[in-house]
Amino acid sequence: MATKIDKEACREAYNLVRDDGTEVNWVTFKYNGSTIVPGDQGVDYETFKRKCTDDVRLFGFVRFTTGDAMSKRVKFALITWIGEDVSGLQRAKTGTDKTLVKEVVQNFAKEFVISDHKELDEDYIKNELKKAGGANYDAQTE
Numbered sequence: 001m002a003t004k005i006d007k008e009a010c011r012e013a014y015n016l017v018r019d020d021g022t023e024v025n026w027v028t029f030k031y032n033g034s035t036i037v038p039g040d041q042g043v044d045y046e047t048f049k050r051k052c053t054d055d056v057r058l059f060g061f062v063r064f065t066t067g068d069a070m071s072k073r074v075k076f077a078l079i080t081w082i083g084e085d086v087s088g089l090q091r092a093k094t095g096t097d098k099t100l101v102k103e104v105v106q107n108f109a110k111e112f113v114i115s116d117h118k119e120l121d122e123d124y125i126k127n128e129l130k131k132a133g134g135a136n137y138d139a140q141t142e
Contacts, residue, residue, distance in 0.1 A: 003093065005029075005036040005100040013038035014105050017063050017076070029059040029101055036100055049120050054083040057094045059101045061108070064122075066129050075109040075129040078102075082115045 013027040026048040028039035039058060040051055048060060060079040065072055080098055082091050110132045114120055 001034045003031075003034050003036060003097045003100060005104065006038075007104055009038050010036065010101070010104045013041060014061055016041060017061050018107070020074075025064075026060055026062040029061070029105075031057070036097065045122050049117070052081040052083070052114075052117070052120060054085045057082045057086050057090060059098065059105070061105050062125075064126055064129055066126055075132075076107060077125055077129060078105055078108040078111045079120075079125075080111070080113045081120075082113070084115060 010029055013029070016022050016024040017027055023043050024041050025043050026045065027041040028048070028051055029036050030039035031037075036059070040047075042048060045062065045064075048062060051058065052060075058081050060077075060081060062077045062079060064075050064077060066075045078101070080094060082094055086094075109129050112119070112125065112128070118124075
Protein backbone atom coordinates (compact mmCIF):
# COMPACT_ATOMS: atom_id res chain seq x y z
CA MET A 1 0.00 0.00 0.00
CA ALA A 2 1.30 3.45 -0.95
CA THR A 3 2.28 5.79 1.85
CA LYS A 4 0.23 8.97 2.33
CA ILE A 5 0.79 12.03 4.50
CA ASP A 6 -1.67 14.09 6.54
CA LYS A 7 -0.40 17.35 5.05
CA GLU A 8 -2.56 19.71 7.08
CA ALA A 9 -1.70 18.20 10.47
CA CYS A 10 1.98 17.88 9.56
CA ARG A 11 2.08 21.49 8.34
CA GLU A 12 0.67 22.68 11.68
CA ALA A 13 3.42 20.78 13.55
CA TYR A 14 6.09 22.09 11.16
CA ASN A 15 4.91 25.68 11.69
CA LEU A 16 5.12 25.28 15.48
CA VAL A 17 8.88 24.74 15.19
CA ARG A 18 9.32 27.59 12.71
CA ASP A 19 7.31 30.05 14.83
CA ASP A 20 9.58 32.22 17.01
CA GLY A 21 6.61 32.74 19.35
CA THR A 22 6.50 29.11 20.51
CA GLU A 23 8.88 27.16 22.71
CA VAL A 24 8.62 24.07 20.50
CA ASN A 25 12.08 23.23 19.10
CA TRP A 26 11.33 19.90 17.47
CA VAL A 27 8.57 17.72 16.08
CA THR A 28 8.52 14.20 14.77
CA PHE A 29 6.56 12.79 11.88
CA LYS A 30 5.79 9.12 12.33
CA TYR A 31 3.97 6.30 10.63
CA ASN A 32 0.40 5.49 11.58
CA GLY A 33 -0.19 2.46 9.37
CA SER A 34 0.62 3.70 5.88
CA THR A 35 0.07 7.39 6.70
CA ILE A 36 2.69 9.84 7.95
CA VAL A 37 1.27 11.94 10.80
CA PRO A 38 2.68 14.34 13.39
CA GLY A 39 4.21 12.54 16.34
CA ASP A 40 5.72 14.08 19.43
CA GLN A 41 6.96 17.62 19.93
CA GLY A 42 9.06 19.30 22.55
CA VAL A 43 11.60 21.81 23.72
CA ASP A 44 14.58 19.68 24.78
CA TYR A 45 16.73 18.03 22.08
CA GLU A 46 17.62 15.17 24.45
CA THR A 47 13.94 14.24 24.57
CA PHE A 48 13.89 14.15 20.76
CA LYS A 49 16.89 11.82 20.77
CA ARG A 50 15.07 9.42 23.08
CA LYS A 51 12.31 9.08 20.46
CA CYS A 52 14.90 7.67 18.05
CA THR A 53 14.88 4.05 19.14
CA ASP A 54 16.28 1.04 17.29
CA ASP A 55 12.83 -0.25 16.29
CA VAL A 56 11.39 2.89 14.64
CA ARG A 57 11.75 5.08 11.62
CA LEU A 58 10.69 8.69 11.86
CA PHE A 59 11.35 12.13 10.49
CA GLY A 60 12.35 14.98 12.79
CA PHE A 61 12.27 18.70 12.14
CA VAL A 62 14.54 20.42 14.66
CA ARG A 63 15.41 24.06 15.42
CA PHE A 64 18.94 24.89 16.52
CA THR A 65 20.49 28.23 17.41
CA THR A 66 23.90 28.42 15.78
CA GLY A 67 26.38 31.09 15.02
CA ASP A 68 29.38 32.70 16.56
CA ALA A 69 30.40 35.70 18.64
CA MET A 70 29.32 38.09 15.87
CA SER A 71 26.03 36.56 14.86
CA LYS A 72 23.49 34.12 16.29
CA ARG A 73 20.93 32.60 13.97
CA VAL A 74 18.33 29.91 13.90
CA LYS A 75 18.93 26.93 11.62
CA PHE A 76 16.63 24.03 10.95
CA ALA A 77 17.54 20.40 10.33
CA LEU A 78 15.49 17.64 8.74
CA ILE A 79 16.51 14.36 10.35
CA THR A 80 15.48 11.00 8.94
CA TRP A 81 15.97 8.39 11.66
CA ILE A 82 16.05 4.70 10.71
CA GLY A 83 16.64 2.44 13.70
CA GLU A 84 19.01 -0.52 13.49
CA ASP A 85 16.16 -3.05 13.90
CA VAL A 86 14.01 -1.63 11.06
CA SER A 87 13.48 -4.15 8.23
CA GLY A 88 15.17 -3.76 4.87
CA LEU A 89 11.88 -3.13 3.08
CA GLN A 90 10.88 -0.40 5.53
CA ARG A 91 14.36 1.15 5.25
CA ALA A 92 13.99 1.34 1.49
CA LYS A 93 10.48 2.81 1.68
CA THR A 94 11.66 5.50 4.10
CA GLY A 95 13.79 7.06 1.36
CA THR A 96 10.86 7.43 -1.01
CA ASP A 97 8.46 8.43 1.77
CA LYS A 98 10.78 11.32 2.64
CA THR A 99 9.61 13.07 -0.53
CA LEU A 100 6.14 13.28 1.04
CA VAL A 101 7.59 14.88 4.17
CA LYS A 102 9.52 17.36 2.04
CA GLU A 103 6.24 18.56 0.52
CA VAL A 104 5.51 19.96 4.00
CA VAL A 105 8.98 20.54 5.45
CA GLN A 106 10.46 22.82 2.82
CA ASN A 107 12.84 25.11 4.68
CA PHE A 108 15.86 23.59 6.37
CA ALA A 109 19.60 24.25 6.28
CA LYS A 110 20.72 20.62 6.18
CA GLU A 111 19.27 17.16 5.88
CA PHE A 112 20.53 14.14 7.78
CA VAL A 113 19.84 10.42 7.37
CA ILE A 114 20.89 8.73 10.60
CA SER A 115 20.88 5.16 11.91
CA ASP A 116 23.61 5.51 14.55
CA HIS A 117 22.85 7.16 17.90
CA LYS A 118 26.31 8.79 17.91
CA GLU A 119 25.35 10.85 14.85
CA LEU A 120 22.41 12.31 16.79
CA ASP A 121 24.91 14.14 19.02
CA GLU A 122 23.77 17.75 19.33
CA ASP A 123 27.28 19.17 18.87
CA TYR A 124 27.77 17.12 15.69
CA ILE A 125 24.49 18.38 14.21
CA LYS A 126 25.21 21.98 15.20
CA ASN A 127 28.69 21.78 13.71
CA GLU A 128 27.29 20.49 10.41
CA LEU A 129 24.71 23.30 10.41
CA LYS A 130 27.44 25.82 11.13
CA LYS A 131 29.42 24.56 8.12
CA ALA A 132 26.33 24.96 5.96
CA GLY A 133 25.73 28.46 7.33
CA GLY A 134 28.33 30.53 5.52
CA ALA A 135 30.46 33.11 7.35
CA ASN A 136 32.20 31.81 10.45
CA TYR A 137 33.84 34.56 12.49
CA ASP A 138 35.01 32.04 15.10
CA ALA A 139 37.60 30.85 12.58
CA GLN A 140 39.56 34.05 13.28
CA THR A 141 40.11 32.97 16.89
CA GLU A 142 40.74 29.27 16.29
